[in-house]
Amino acid sequence: MALKRMVLEIGMGTDIRGQDSxxxxVRALRDALWHNALTVTHALGVDVDSMQVKVTIGVPRPQTVDKAQVLAVLPHGTGTVDCVEGGLEILNEAGTGGTLVAHAAAEVFLDLPEGGR
Incomplete structure (x- = not known):
């Protein structure tokens, strides 16, 4: 058996006024996931909860992301979250607040026999 990446989904999310990473x-991961209906597990005859999802989040201050809240978005399978420096922060004119943009990549892996199914 070998882990094979089956899907790569990309999303973007914002906090318009709160700068909450x-x-x-969370909004970026929802954006990535909620525009898709993954049927690959059904097509391969594997349980949907056997998916392993690697989530990468890009935000200006990666250490401020609550990874447990991000993982709670996943509807199936198990996952990991890695936060890296990225995204975008646009400060207001006074420099006292602004908009924060996060990017998410969700890679879905399945443990499949060598050579496919």
Missing amino acids: TKAA
Whole structure:
């Protein structure tokens, strides 16, 4: 058996006024996942909860993301979250607040026999 990447989904999320990295990250992952209906597990005859999802979040301050809240977005399978420096922060004119943009990549892996199914 070998882990094979089956899907790569990309999303973007924002916190318009609060600069909350976790809120933007959760929205980015939802954006990536909620525009798709993955049927690959059904096509391969494997349980949907056997998916292993690697989530990468890009935000200006990666250490401020609550990874547990991001993982809670996953509807199936198990996952990991890695936060890296990225995204975008646009400060208001006074420099006292602004908008935070997060990007998410969700890689879906399945443990399949060598040579495919």
